[in-house]
Amino acid sequence: MKVIAPIIALLLLCTQLRAATGETAWIRVNQLGYTPRGAKVAVLASKQQIGFNDFELIDAKGRVVFRRSIGINLGKYGPFINCYRLNFSAYRVPGSYRVKAGEFESPLFKIADTVYNGKADFCLRYMRQQRSGFNPFLKDSCHTKDGYIIYGPVPELTHIDVSGGWHDATDYLQYTATSANATYHLLAAYRDFPHVFGDNYQANGLDGSNRVPDVVDEGRWGLTWLLKMNPRPDWMFNQLADDRDHAGMRLPNKDSVDYGYGKGNGRPVYFITGEPQGLGLYKNRGWYKNQKMPWSSIEGATINFAYESDIRSDCRTRHDMGVAGLNAGNPSHGQTLLAEHDFGGQPSGRDETTSLR
Numbered sequence: 001m002k003v004i005a006p007i008i009a010l011l012l013l014c015t016q017l018r019a020a021t022g023e024t025a026w027i028r029v030n031q032l033g034y035t036p037r038g039a040k041v042a043v044l045a046s047k048q049q050i051g052f053n054d055f056e057l058i059d060a061k062g063r064v065v066f067r068r069s070i071g072i073n074l075g076k077y078g079p080f081i082n083c084y085r086l087n088f089s090a091y092r093v094p095g096s097y098r099v100k101a102g103e104f105e106s107p108l109f110k111i112a113d114t115v116y117n118g119k120a121d122f123c124l125r126y127m128r129q130q131r132s133g134f135n136p137f138l139k140d141s142c143h144t145k146d147g148y149i150i151y152g153p154v155p156e157l158t159h160i161d162v163s164g165g166w167h168d169a170t171d172y173l174q175y176t177a178t179s180a181n182a183t184y185h186l187l188a189a190y191r192d193f194p195h196v197f198g199d200n201y202q203a204n205g206l207d208g209s210n211r212v213p214d215v216v217d218e219g220r221w222g223l224t225w226l227l228k229m230n231p232r233p234d235w236m237f238n239q240l241a242d243d244r245d246h247a248g249m250r251l252p253n254k255d256s257v258d259y260g261y262g263k264g265n266g267r268p269v270y271f272i273t274g275e276p277q278g279l280g281l282y283k284n285r286g287w288y289k290n291q292k293m294p295w296s297s298i299e300g301a302t303i304n305f306a307y308e309s310d311i312r313s314d315c316r317t318r319h320d321m322g323v324a325g326l327n328a329g330n331p332s333h334g335q336t337l338l339a340e341h342d343f344g345g346q347p348s349g350r351d352e353t354t355s356l357r
């Protein structure tokens with residue numbers, strides 16, 4: 001027992017020391033992995049001075065296969081006082097590895113030509129989960145009765161069909177600016193990297209190929225809603241719903257927030273006026289940085305009618321661009337897509353908001 005006690009004490013001390021030192025530095029790697037011929041850099045960030053000059057690449061069997069200098073100290077970043085870029089681009093052998101520097105190790109990662117396969121499509125899962133109208137993740141519809149016009153050139157609470165698009169974040173508000181940004185990037189990604197996207201989902205987001213790359217399906221989902229929010233040349237809406245949405249965690253198809261039209265019975269849609277709006281009566285408490293103006297006013301002023309034609313034109317260009325890409329592989333279907341949408345604000349064809357239940 002006299003022998004065991006010191007051993008246990010030593011083991012505990014080692015554990016404590018490792019825990020203490022393990023909290024002072026980290027090695028960050030691309031956990032997706034690296035391609036053999038691509039740039040390969042890990043980042044060492046430390047909250048204390050370090051006592052080593054080299055880093056190593058360790059293979060899955062624990063063998064050192066590469067060693068280099070950690071390079072120059074790049075200084076402070078966030079909570080860290082020393083940061084280093086550990087470049088191992090020169091090592092090109094496929095396999096599984098860790099980066100080790102001193103006593104610090106990275107998570108296991110791969111070097112392989114296939115590390116990025118399917119990753120672009122994986123990101124689209126999130127977009128499909130955020131769909132408003134018909135939500136393929138829930139296989140149910142939500143927010144199908146949007147919305148009621150606020151501040152528009154028509155009698156207050158006039159109904160207009162603006163159901164669709166994506167919920168903006170963890171809440172269920174929806175914005176033209178963020179949706180346009182997401183749509184642009186989806187279509188630009190397809191323009192620049194058409195070969196990385198697959199076709200495993202239908203236009204409504206359910207399983208199954210429709211002979212259209214899924215990234216184009218998602219871009220079209222965004223464009224369809226943007227066109228609803230810009231229903232005529234001199235009309236544009238900025239925001240759907242407001243901060244009354246912040247009423248606790250709930251699934252979108254169980255949204256029971258009452259905007260004054262009955263629980264789950266449609267949400268307000270804000271017409272862009274360029275004037276302060278939203279605060280008080282409609283309880284939008286979003287403020288733009290330190291300026292004394294609410295978000296809705298700032299965004300409305302930013303996306304003024306002066307830019308309306310440009311935005312509308314760009315939406316048309318991006319959509320045409322996606323369809324043009326499709327034409328290369330399937331001309332007849334590309335023409336069908338063009339014919340389905342007249343860019344007059346209302347898509348024709350399939351009803352994508354129908355509940356499956």
Ligand SMILES: [Ca+2]
Binds near residue numbers: 200208210
């Ligand atoms: Ca598809």
